[in-house]
Each structure stands twice: as C-alpha cells, then as structure tokens.
Amino acid sequence: MMSSTHVEVEQLFIQLELKCSKSVCVTADKQGAGCTSLAMALTERYLLSGYRTLYVDFNLFNPNFQTLKVCANPSKITDEATLSLDLIEHKHVHKVLAGFIAPQSKSKQMPFRDPLSLQEKLTHWLETYDRVVFDTSPLEQCNQSNIPTTVVANQCDATILVIATNTSSNESVLSALNQLETNDCPFVGIALNQFRTRSLSEDIMSSPFFRRTLPRRVQIALERFMSKYTLFQQAT
Structure with missing residues (x-):
C-alpha cells in the first residue's frame, strides 16, 4: 500500500488544498492501476492534517472493504444510509477508516447513480466530515453493474486519474481523459503509479x-x- 507521507501524495494534497477541494474522486483508466492505494493514502494524509475524513468505497468492480459495526443497538436505526455510515476495514491490510460502502444491489444503488440524489448525499456527508474521498471503479470497467464513475466525478470538487506505468496504453489514458472531459468532471491531474516498475x-x-x-x-x-x-x- 502507498504511504501517506510520499512526496507525490503530499503534492496532490497541497494542490487539492489550494483549490479548496472538499470532495475528491480517485479513479483509474483500468483495473490494477492503484486507485484504492492512492485513495487510502490521501485519506490518511487528510487525517494527519486533522480533517474529519470520510472514505467512500464505490469501487464495486473490485471492492476491498468490509463494514465494522460499532453501534450498541443497530436494530434501532431505521435509516439504511445511517446504518452503513460506520467504520470500514480493508480486507487485506486491515486498515480501519470512517467510511461508507456502496450497496451491492442495483435497486439500492439508484440514489447514488442519480447526480442530484448523489449531490444531496455528498452535501449531507460534508455536514459531518471536512473531506470526502471517493474510491471509484476504473473508467474502462464502468457498466450497469456499478455506479458510473463520471457521475461521481462530476459531483466532486476534484478528480484524480491514476495511471500504472508500463500497463496503461496511450489509448486507454486518452479514453479516460475524454470521458472525464465529456462529463464536465473537475480534473486536477494524473497520478503516475510506478509500483510495478523496477529501478x-x-x-x-x-x-x-x-x-x-x-x-x-x-x-x-x-x-x-x-x-x-x-x-x-x-x-x-
């Protein structure tokens, strides 16, 4: 996993702060580029700065988190969104963050597929948290089985595109950039992930x-x- 103290993460953090970005969409052109790793590192960097930060796992193509229930009596909570808004744990590295995991069923995903409804959710989250980081599905894998990344990116203040060295082609990168531009997504920059590159x-x-x-x-x-x-x- 990427460290929150990496120089590259620090540069992204400063750039986002200069733009006063409270909500950030982290996505990739294809699977395996390191989108989740960067989203976690950025979340931890926000936490180090004292920001109350919510991690939203919308990466239904490759979900990496599970919910940890901490309510004393969850049966008394009738609002499903409130019940799911809890601590989440990475399945492999076991890091715990304050987060929200997108529901698996398509019917329960509908409020997050609609731009206006998602905007209301994001506004509600920002009443409690200072920053919200979205981990989304790769643009190449967006389909009817997951929440459209462009919808999420359009509602956020900033979008970061993660590219993997030696695995992403020029065509896939250009296609991803074109999707973001076509959907009026506020684009901040590209994060080049060299985790598979040897020195x-x-x-x-x-x-x-x-x-x-x-x-x-x-x-x-x-x-x-x-x-x-x-x-x-x-x-x-």
Missing part, C-alpha cells in the same frame, strides 16, 4: 551477466556502489 539497479542486478558471470564479492560491491547514487534508483 535501473534492479535491472542490472537481475541480468544474467550480473548473476552468472560476476563473483559474489563483486556483485555485493556493485550493489553497494549503486545504492549510493540516485541515478541507479531511477525507474526504467
């Missing part, structure tokens, strides 16, 4: 010449030498 030193150390030809003591010396210089830490 120059890793490429050199994994090469057959390095592993099979050079003596082990020479390999260790070269590894130490490359670790001292930023040139060898650059992504290839």
Whole structure:
C-alpha cells in the first residue's frame, strides 16, 4: 500500500488544498492501476492534517472493504444510509477508516447513480466530515453493474486519474481523459503509479551477466556502489 507521507501524495494534497477541494474522486483508466492505494493514502494524509475524513468505497468492480459495526443497538436505526455510515476495514491490510460502502444491489444503488440524489448525499456527508474521498471503479470497467464513475466525478470538487506505468496504453489514458472531459468532471491531474516498475539497479542486478558471470564479492560491491547514487534508483 502507498504511504501517506510520499512526496507525490503530499503534492496532490497541497494542490487539492489550494483549490479548496472538499470532495475528491480517485479513479483509474483500468483495473490494477492503484486507485484504492492512492485513495487510502490521501485519506490518511487528510487525517494527519486533522480533517474529519470520510472514505467512500464505490469501487464495486473490485471492492476491498468490509463494514465494522460499532453501534450498541443497530436494530434501532431505521435509516439504511445511517446504518452503513460506520467504520470500514480493508480486507487485506486491515486498515480501519470512517467510511461508507456502496450497496451491492442495483435497486439500492439508484440514489447514488442519480447526480442530484448523489449531490444531496455528498452535501449531507460534508455536514459531518471536512473531506470526502471517493474510491471509484476504473473508467474502462464502468457498466450497469456499478455506479458510473463520471457521475461521481462530476459531483466532486476534484478528480484524480491514476495511471500504472508500463500497463496503461496511450489509448486507454486518452479514453479516460475524454470521458472525464465529456462529463464536465473537475480534473486536477494524473497520478503516475510506478509500483510495478523496477529501478535501473534492479535491472542490472537481475541480468544474467550480473548473476552468472560476476563473483559474489563483486556483485555485493556493485550493489553497494549503486545504492549510493540516485541515478541507479531511477525507474526504467
């Protein structure tokens, strides 16, 4: 998972603050780009600044959270939205955030598919929270089975598009940008995720010449030498 203290996350945070963005939609062009990781890191960065922050998981294509009920007597709550507005936990890394998980059934998703209804929900959330971060489905996978990302992005103050290095094509990126522009989504910028990209030193150390030809003591010396210089830490 991405750290909330990364320089890139800090730059996004500052840019969003300068634009006075209270609601942020984080999306990606395709699955596996790291949308959830960035949305969580940004949420944690808001929390570090003292903002009451709500994490909204609308990524129905690849849901990563489960709800943790903390109410003493949930049976007394009749409003489903209030019942679901609780603590949520990531299924794999087990981080807990204040959040809301979109319902699975299409009938219960309808209020979030309608722009005006979603706007009312967002306004209601912002009465309690200082910031709201939406984790949405990839634009390439938006269909009738999930909440349209463009609808969410249109209602937010800012939209961040996550792109994965070496996996996203020019066509998919341009298509995603075109969808956001066509639907009048307030676009902030692109976050380039290099989590699958190796550094120059890793490429050199994994090469057959390095592993099979050079003596082990020479390999260790070269590894130490490359670790001292930023040139060898650059992504290839």
